[in-house]
Amino acid sequence: MIEVRDLSKWFTGPGGLRVTAVDALRFTVRPGEVFGLLGPNGAGKTTTLRMLCTVLTPTDGTATVAGYDVVKEPGEVRRHVGFLSANTGVYDRMTAWELVEYYGRLHQVPPDELRQRMEELFDTLQMRTFRDVRGGKLSTGMKQKLSIARAMVNDPPVLIFDEPTAGLDVLVQRAVLDNIKKLRDRGKTIIFSTHIMREVERLCDRVAVMAKGRLVACGTLDELREMYKQNDLEELFFELVR
Numbered sequence: 001m002i003e004v005r006d007l008s009k010w011f012t013g014p015g016g017l018r019v020t021a022v023d024a025l026r027f028t029v030r031p032g033e034v035f036g037l038l039g040p041n042g043a044g045k046t047t048t049l050r051m052l053c054t055v056l057t058p059t060d061g062t063a064t065v066a067g068y069d070v071v072k073e074p075g076e077v078r079r080h081v082g083f084l085s086a087n088t089g090v091y092d093r094m095t096a097w098e099l100v101e102y103y104g105r106l107h108q109v110p111p112d113e114l115r116q117r118m119e120e121l122f123d124t125l126q127m128r129t130f131r132d133v134r135g136g137k138l139s140t141g142m143k144q145k146l147s148i149a150r151a152m153v154n155d156p157p158v159l160i161f162d163e164p165t166a167g168l169d170v171l172v173q174r175a176v177l178d179n180i181k182k183l184r185d186r187g188k189t190i191i192f193s194t195h196i197m198r199e200v201e202r203l204c205d206r207v208a209v210m211a212k213g214r215l216v217a218c219g220t221l222d223e224l225r226e227m228y229k230q231n232d233l234e235e236l237f238f239e240l241v242r
């Protein structure tokens with residue numbers, strides 16, 4: 001479960017001016033649900049997701065992730081969250097297998113359980129072919145799959161994905177989306193940001209549309225279509241954020 005209550009973040013921009021990146025955001029994401037965060041460039045999606053995984057501290061408001069407060073209990077939040085962004089790094093000198101194992105150990109997953117989980121992850125994400133290849137020699141898509149395996153190795157109840165398919169070819173995109181669906185079906189709480197409407201239609205149970213840091217709409221796609229009398233999702237998005 002993710003609960004966001006009046007969450008805000010502002011930065012000091014050029015010339016000391018205040019840049020409000022996220023403005024009094026409110027939403028809830030439930031277990032077994034994929035929640036899409038949509039918005040144009042600069043809408044505040046990444047800033048929101050970074051606050052939820054404790055990389056950034058909110059300026060105002062609160063958020064709890066898996067029942068833990070992001071400001072008061074950041075260690076617990078990190079233990080219960082898998083985070084993935086398009087530029088999550090992988091270590092050049094570790095093989096794919098070593099990297100996932102390393103993160104599993106950091107999360108103190110018991111050795112037998114870790115091995116079993118890694119075998120499953122390498123199968124479902126189709127990572128067997130590059131299991132023993134070092135990070136520095138992997139393609140963008142392989143690195144992205146590896147980052148997903150890393151985010152999932154401790155089987156966290158909450159997954160936060162910032163544009164998980166950015167820069168991937170259609171085959172890897174599909175594998176990533178299929179995996180997100182499987183995670184949802186296993187009861188995970190999933191939030192992800194994207195610009196791609198097709199992904200939203202295929203995957204999201206509910207969406208929040210952001211513009212200039214604010215929430216401009218939130219609901220299931222059918223609810224939004226009904227509310228704004230617009231069936232074409234791209235058109236609807238355009239109307240909401242312009």
Ligand SMILES: Nc1ncnc2c1ncn2[C@@H]1O[C@H](COP(=O)(O)OP(=O)(O)OP(=O)(O)O)[C@@H](O)[C@H]1O
Binds near residue numbers: 012020041043044046
């Ligand atoms: N560290 C920072 N210092 C100053 N301003 C920032 C900082 N990080 C983000 N911003 C500003 O906050 C706003 C929201 O940025 P954010 O990266 O959250 O948007 P986004 O919705 O993820 O955009 P994109 O789709 O382009 O990734 C933008 O105006 C951005 O310039």
